[in-house]
Amino acid sequence: MELCSFLTLDSFITDPLTHDFMRKALLMSSLVAAVCGFLSSYLTLKGWALMGDAVSHSVMPGVVVAYALGLPFSLGAFIFGVGSVALIGFIKQKSRVKEDTVIGLVFTGFFALGIVLVSKIKSNIDLHSILFGSPLGISLSDVKQTIFISLLVVILLSIFRKDLMLYCFDPRHAKTVGINVFFLHYLLLTCLSLAAVVGLQSVGIILVVAMLITPGATAYLLTDRFENMTVISVLSAIISSLIGIYVSFWFDLETGGSIVLAQTFIFLFAFLFAPRYGIFKLKKLFAGYK
Amino acid sequence: METINYQNFRIDAENICVDYNGKVALYDANLRLKPGQICGLVGMNGAGKTTFFNALTGFVNISKGKIRINGESVRSAQKDQTIAYVPQNxxxxxxxxxSVWDVVMMGRYGSMNIFRCPRESDVQAVKDAIERVDLTDHLSTPIGNLSGGQRKRTFLARAIAQRASILLLDEPFSGVDIRTEKLISELFIQFKNEGKTILLSTHDMIHVREFCDLVLLINKTVVAYGETSEVFTPENITTTFGGISPDFLFGPES
Structure with missing residues (x-):
């Protein structure tokens, strides 16, 4: 049994690495986690958790249509992701319905459309891998797409990181000093859609929002500096991915769920023991012993 | 009739209207301010004070009227870093x-390159600004750990670092300690001497009498505008606040 070799830590880590699909899964998931973690700092500070949820669910019909037409699925996902946001903005502006209601009804509508399309287009679409992710079964063309999109998002976020921070913090000042706030808004939305597209390969559509908010929330509890927040967010996302994949390999668990659970546990740990903002405020406890 | 030279006015708002999805927030509002003038913006909550600020900074579009800043459009005022906005806490x-440093550095963003890399002149401007508001001991303090007054001073420093000639201040005196209040009023005198134009909204009538050369009373539109000594009368204030007598609002005049 596999569990026998579990006895040494060394083999716990190295054994899975002998499998080609595991090496690929670990690398790809780390990359995806890094991208989502980077973006996560901005989304948590901007308060866009619900927006992240909306975009990630809305890409579903795009993925299905792209598969059916033989196009890169990231393209379809991207179009529907951005489309959903545009539609949310339009309905919000033209009706008296409140924003969170509009977001909720638009993304569930898109998601439902995706599910209906899957049942109608009887192709070889694996509904399970779209909904719950399949980092272990990632294909070569998916690898290329993922690397390309990830690099694109990282480059965009790196170039505009200070402007985006200002946009999240004080858009009015940004506008006053002539910075293009409209552009930054759509830049952040574009990155969100792209990150959702790569993220859903790791953990699936349903859980991808966790990749986009949990690392940022964890980091927010651990630091008062934005630069550190980004670093912590990326690191905690990568570590969660590695833990999730190893655990799912050894205990035969759903991989996407394991990755997100690892993130949740890291968040809980920060929530309880963060030096300044945790429930038990470790800093104060230690100070008491001096 | 003498011709008006718009260059003489720092701010020249003519018959401006702002509406949000058909709901009128401000209509037919006029304001003209020259260099070195301090003007108080007084009105109830929802009277359009913030909307007025937003129109001047270009944060909302006006549906009618015209705004000239130093004789030019709002757009070019944004490009030239002409206006600084100091938000309420x-x-x-x-x-x-x-951190304090990073907030004040944001005042320089508009004149930096696309990566927002601070030049030596930017660093110097930020240092000087922080010194002027007396926060040099708090350079790397996160703004969450500051008092209300210190936070207000941080944003004032951002406006100073920006080297704007027009300052818009939303409730600069609300929720600040005595020390900050004194520092802000000293800064106002310095700004005035430097020829900056200041428009500030306030709830506190004493501050209007103390600092403002001019006062603009609004309630969706301009109720009264002019020299504080002439316009800031109990009758006008009563009209601005929807019929409530000023005695009731701030006690009998001493």
């Missing part, structure tokens, strides 16, 4: 993970 996320 409630208007910002005090838990945002950012």
């Amino acid at each position: 409630e208007g910002i996320d005090s838990q945002f993970p950012i």
